[in-house]
Structure formats: C-alpha cells, structure tokens
Amino acid sequence: MQTLYSNTCRKTLVLMAALALGAGSVHGKAAEWEIDPEHFSIGFEVGHIGFQQQLGLFLEGSGSFHYDPETLELSEGRVEVQAGSVFTNHDRRDNHVRSDDFLDASNHPDIVFVATDYAPRDENGGTLTGDLTLLGNTHPVELDVTINKHDTYPFGHRRETLGVSAHTTIQRSRWGMDYALADNMVGDEVILRFEFEALRQ
Numbered sequence: 001m002q003t004l005y006s007n008t009c010r011k012t013l014v015l016m017a018a019l020a021l022g023a024g025s026v027h028g029k030a031a032e033w034e035i036d037p038e039h040f041s042i043g044f045e046v047g048h049i050g051f052q053q054q055l056g057l058f059l060e061g062s063g064s065f066h067y068d069p070e071t072l073e074l075s076e077g078r079v080e081v082q083a084g085s086v087f088t089n090h091d092r093r094d095n096h097v098r099s100d101d102f103l104d105a106s107n108h109p110d111i112v113f114v115a116t117d118y119a120p121r122d123e124n125g126g127t128l129t130g131d132l133t134l135l136g137n138t139h140p141v142e143l144d145v146t147i148n149k150h151d152t153y154p155f156g157h158r159r160e161t162l163g164v165s166a167h168t169t170i171q172r173s174r175w176g177m178d179y180a181l182a183d184n185m186v187g188d189e190v191i192l193r194f195e196f197e198a199l200r201q
Helices: 002-027 091-098
Strands: 031-048 052-058 061-068 073-082 110-122 125-134 137-152 160-171 186-200
Touching: 061 186, 073 125, 110 137
Parallel strands: none
Antiparallel strands: 031 052, 031 061, 031 186, 061 073, 073 110, 110 125, 125 137, 137 160, 160 186
C-alpha cells in the first residue's frame, strides 16, 4: 500500500512539473532589449513664426525595455535623452535651446520617458503609453509604434534585432516651456520621432 501511495505521489509530482514547464513554454518570458546607440535617431519638429517647421535632433540617448515578440507584451521600458545634445545645425540657436528659455539643460540634463502600458494592434505595432519627464515636470504621453522588422541582423553582430519607429506630438507648454509662445514665434506643438534598432540581450 505504501509503495502504491509513493508511486502515485511521484506521478503526481511529475505531472505537476510537466504542466509547469509546459505553461512556461507557452507564455514565454519577455526578453530584455537594449537600444543600439549607433542606430538611435531622436528627432523633433516645431513651427517657427508660421514660416517653416524647424527640424532638430538629440545626438545622445539610450534605452532598454522588456518585450516578448510572441505574446506582444512590453514592460520596463525606459529611454533617457541628454538635453544638452540638442542639434539644429546652428550654434547660436542650439545654445539658446539649451538655455533656461527652453530645455534648461544645465539644471535638467536628462529627458526621461518611462513606459507604463503597451496596447498592440498586431505584431507590427501598437500604442505605447508612458510618462515623459521634461524640465522636472512629468506628464503622460502616447506614442504610435511601428515594428518595422524583427530578424537576425544580416552582418556584424548577427544578433536578434528589432527595428522600431515611434512618434508623438506634445504641447511643450504643458511641461512649463512657454518661451516665445506669444504670436506663435515658436510653436507650442512639438513632434517627437524615435527611430532605432534594439538588440536582444
């Protein structure tokens, strides 16, 4: 009787372990992805007196996130952009944008986005929600995300790679940046674009 009981217990434990392993293989685990700094473009666009849309870049940024390409679940995303790395191809204007009229880079050197939710449309993209901290103020934003490609890189590091495009439009005044809003000298709406390749860790 004891032998029969022991055999039954062992079978039950084996079955439970098999079910646990099976569940793990079905749901998987979100992998960590790190944005490749060599393929990370951070752009912006803002109106200038109604004559044109001034284009600019931030030349320094980094980021990582957890993402499962099978379940389309994303978590723990964070991107940091160095405010002082702003570039508009005009030294005097760049220095002005770094000043306390705009980015106040000396007192707020980092612009930070932290992901809070991701709602996939399908395997090709979705809506990413998160908190954007700028000038010491934090407000939620939504980004439209397109996953351009998920594959092994064809040369060089040959690692599993995600190619991503994302964009959003914010009102800079919401973060307390209100210089030159009068008469629309510098527009309130700022379009932000992120283009990057992320490597699976």
